[in-house]
Amino acid sequence: MTELYNLLYNESEKIIKKKKLLVLIGILIILIPLFVYASERQYSAAVKILGTDDWRVSLQKEILEDQSRMQNVGRSEEWKKWLEIKIKQQQYYLDNDINPNEPGAPTFTRTFIENAVSLFIPLLVMVVSIDIVSSERSDGTIKALLTRPINRWKILLSKYLAVLLFSAVVVFLVCFLSILISGIFFSFRGWEAPILTGFKFDNGQLITSDVTTIPQWLYLLRVIGIAWFVSICISSISFMVSVIVRNTAAAMGIMLAALIAGSILVGFASTWEGAKYIFSVHLQLTDYISGQMPMISDVTLGYAILILSLWSIAAVFISFYTFIKQDIL
Amino acid sequence: MENNTLVVKNLSKSFGNRKIIDDVSFEVNKGEIFGFLGPNGAGKTTIIRMLVGLIKPTEGKIYISGFDVRKDYKKAMSRLGCIVENPELYSFLTGWENLMQFARMIGLNDENKILEIVNLVKLDQRIHDKVKTYSLGMKQRLGIAQALLNDPDLLILDEPTNGLDPAGIRELRDFIKRIVKFRNMSVFISSHLLSEIEMMCDTVAIIHKGKLIKQSPVSDLLEETQKVSVWEISDVNKGIELLKKVSRNVIQISDTTLKCEIGKNEIPEIINMLINNDILIYNASVVQESLEDLFIRFTGEETND
Ligand SMILES: Nc1ncnc2c1ncn2[C@@H]1O[C@H](COP(=O)(O)OP(=O)(O)OP(=O)(O)O)[C@@H](O)[C@H]1O
Ligand SMILES: [Mg+2]
DSSP states (O other): OHHHHHHHHHHHHHHHHTTHHHHHHHHHHHHHHHHHHHHHHHHHHHHHHHSOOOHHHHHHHHHHHHHHHHHOTTOOHHHHHHHHHHHHHHHHHHHTTOOTTSOOHHHHHHHHHHHHTTTHHHHHHHHHHTTTTHHHHHHSTHHHHTTSSSOHHHHHHHHHHHHHHHHHHHHHHHHHHHHHHHHHHSOSOOTTOEEEEOOEEETTEEEOTTOEEEEHHHHHHHHHHHHHHHHHHHHHHHHHHHHHOSOHHHHHHHHHHHHHHHHHHHHHTTTOGGGGGSGGGSOOTTHHHHTOOOSSTTOOHHHHHHHHHHHHHHHHHHHHHHHHHOOOO | OTTEEEEEEEEEEEETTEEEEEEEEEEEETTOEEEEEOOTTSSHHHHHHHHTTSSOOSEEEEEETTEETTTTHHHHHHTEEEEOSSOOOOTTSBHHHHHHHHHHHTTOOOHHHHHHHHHHTTOTTTTTSBGGGSOHHHHHHHHHHHHHTTOOSEEEEESTTTTOOHHHHHHHHHHHHHHHHHHOOEEEEEESOHHHHHHHOSEEEEEETTEEEEEEEHHHHHHHSOEEEEEEESOHHHHHHHHHHHOSOOEEOSSSEEEEEOOGGGHHHHHHHHHHTTOOEEEEEEEEOOHHHHHHHHHSSOOOO
């Protein structure tokens, strides 16, 4: 146990001393203010188009419309229930004097992570994990590492744990810096604001029977949880590529291609069934809780998580199997 | 086997269906400096990689201090220190951080002991600098320090003098002799330079094209080398005729010098013969056949370097 702890300590020291995390923080510190500024522009443009910055008036109007729609006969009970929840949500904004469109730290961070979960966060996680084994190989230090009285699987396990640890650090940094920077620009308010969730899809039909509202902090926590899960999968797969491919640049190229191919293939997935077995088309997991129509009709949140988990488990298995048997040349 | 720090039995290795190492066996005794001599591509590094457990032998067994490298991997490795090819260390860490990394791996947390080794390899001035600022000689010494952390019975160095200048080579040689004396361990050194092995080692094994072609004490090997005599005389043509009576291989090197293969005892005889024939002798010397020539004699062909 102390041996594993020492090994993990060593791996962490190497990752930190390579200064990759600092570069990563630098990227976030430059990019997040950019996004913050963009959403600020978007907000003020919206205000300009609506011609009024009295959001209370427009909210009230929306509530009235929904109420009249509820009177409509011929609508299903389910539909009415959903409208009821929506009205309650809007009423909450009015009662608590919250402008639902006004950006604050929680709202910004939530939308930022929702947008970053399928490509930006995977890229950052990939950059941190991709050279964990391949760099030791190309620097030749693997020979010093693997001639110690420690079994190979233990060395590799410490490297996998380090990758998991630092991918979690990446997700934490993204959230922390996003909340901090957007909070300073806008405000730190909006944690309790109700957010709609619980949408389901059945054969392309939106099912609203289970829709409820939850406070934004809880919603944000779920989004972060999803981002964390995605980062575990990406770091596991990057880890495998790092074990198999000797050259760090080539390894990075492979992961980059896989991630970008995934984001392109999402568009084709409605016509090509096979795409749903590729891990990188399933990264936009936040869509399932926010009520977006998923691209692949019969894919559910559970199915996407299953595919990602299977890929990760297989990746870890292949990594250990090849690494333990392999001749180190 | 008790007295053998390293025992190698019938070691073979194939890559695909190319046999790179073919049935190599040898032993390294306690406290001995063992030279492993072979030209480029002979298979030295491949054998060393098998000794340290980096690659799996196709056939054969390796014991370090009595522990089978494959079956008792951890115990065998705990008795071993090594540098395979170049001293590759983490260039983005300092020398000290590098040593601490390897110390943690063997559960060593006695900083005084690490300091002692740092002083031994004379790196105390620069140990807290980043390794990427080190010279090759310093990296080599840091590599040795790293290999000594676990008090090994056997130190394996693969062409340790590669890239070092003559002063660095001498320093390394003295250093290795010193640690062997004080720490009573065995050292296994590979090299493609005969002169190096001659100066450093007690025993030499010669490997060529993956086969062990000779193993003997360095002193025996030196005795086997033939003597060559060089004669600077006044009448070369007459000299050739006379020398051919007592020696094979008489060669004219210049207008006034001849060279011939000859035993020490025949020299007075030749001197008398030359004087009796009124030939003046300006210089007569006996030189040893170089190990280079010897090597060619054993392998029957030129080395590639
Ligand atoms: N992975 C491999 N696949 C095929 N052949 C290999 C492999 N590694 C080494 N060889 C071959 O094995 C032979 C021995 O190589 P090795 O590196 O052990 O030689 P060496 O004695 O260390 O040479 P040098 O003095 O140049 O370091 C060479 O002919 C080389 O081409
Ligand atoms: Mg070599």
